[in-house]
Amino acid sequence: MLRLKNKKVLITAAAQGIGRASAELFHQQGAQVIATDVNMPLLKTTQVAEHHYLDVTDLDNIHQLQAQIGNVDILFNCAGVVQNGGIMDCSEDDWAACLALNVTSVYRLCQAFIPGMLAQKTGSIINMASVASSITGVGNRFSYGASKAAVIGMTKAMAAEFVANNIRVNAICPGTIESPSLEQRMAANGDYEASRKAFVQRQPMGRLGQPIEVAQLALYLASDESSFTTGQVHVVDGGWTI
Numbered sequence: 001m002l003r004l005k006n007k008k009v010l011i012t013a014a015a016q017g018i019g020r021a022s023a024e025l026f027h028q029q030g031a032q033v034i035a036t037d038v039n040m041p042l043l044k045t046t047q048v049a050e051h052h053y054l055d056v057t058d059l060d061n062i063h064q065l066q067a068q069i070g071n072v073d074i075l076f077n078c079a080g081v082v083q084n085g086g087i088m089d090c091s092e093d094d095w096a097a098c099l100a101l102n103v104t105s106v107y108r109l110c111q112a113f114i115p116g117m118l119a120q121k122t123g124s125i126i127n128m129a130s131v132a133s134s135i136t137g138v139g140n141r142f143s144y145g146a147s148k149a150a151v152i153g154m155t156k157a158m159a160a161e162f163v164a165n166n167i168r169v170n171a172i173c174p175g176t177i178e179s180p181s182l183e184q185r186m187a188a189n190g191d192y193e194a195s196r197k198a199f200v201q202r203q204p205m206g207r208l209g210q211p212i213e214v215a216q217l218a219l220y221l222a223s224d225e226s227s228f229t230t231g232q233v234h235v236v237d238g239g240w241t242i
């Protein structure tokens with residue numbers, strides 16, 4: 001049985017990592033997947049129904065896409081960036097850029113697509129947070145932790161607002177997942193092996209997570225199998241926060 005049959009899905013940041021794994025899994029499960037990203041050459045290699053350019057920090061782009069594709073049943077706000085550094089490293093520009101991509105984009109996409117969900121009386125929104133948020137503090141993730149805590153706050157507020165409208169809103173909080181941007185971060189400090197070892201060490205399971213392991217949780221939250229859960233923070237972190 002296809003778990004997302006007749007569902008129309010919009011996924012942001014679907015060219016690589018967790019977004020890509022989710023887009024392809026949703027497609028395999030029968031959804032009409034509209035995959036979006038800013039990296040069009042890579043996005044076009046994703047096995048889904050439709051590819052569209054979407055810079056989630058661009059309000060006009062969001063409105064144009066909404067006018068083009070219409071209502072969706074499922075919105076997966078996956079786009080986000082890991083900004084390294086503590087509070088003393090965080091410039092005004094860093095702060096603004098992190099919030100624009102990780103927080104304001106979620107507000108704008110939800111505001112653009114919730115009216116359609118209200119009209120069709122059904123919807124599932126999945127917001128990508130992180131365990132580095134209000135769940136656990138990570139010393140060199142000041143702006144990132146703040147931004148992902150905000151995603152959890154928005155998720156709960158929207159879930160409470162729309163609980164009687166058959167629109168569910170849930171957040172996913174991964175631990176350390178082996179994605180292209182994580183590979184870049186491990187290579188960036190000059191000692192890839194030491195960096196990788198440090199990332200693995202914070203995972204009690206002794207390994208990094210794979211994008212598909214997060215995509216499987218997203219599939220559950222997107223599907224009607226999760227019809228009685230909303231406003232919740234779903235952790236998939238290899239035991240990091242036990």
Ligand code: NAD
Pocket residue numbers: 012013014015016017018019036037038039054055056057078079080081082101128129130131173174175176177178179180181182211
């Ligand atoms: P990634 O960081 O490797 O890829 C991110 C994608 O976002 C890229 O395809 C990139 O082109 C796209 N992107 C960048 N700026 C964009 C913009 N303005 N508009 C639209 N797309 C844009 O992927 P990932 O590591 O799987 O991360 C995906 C999400 O998961 C992020 O929100 C991230 O914070 C979150 N997350 C990741 C981890 C991890 O360990 N990888 C852990 C917790 C949470």
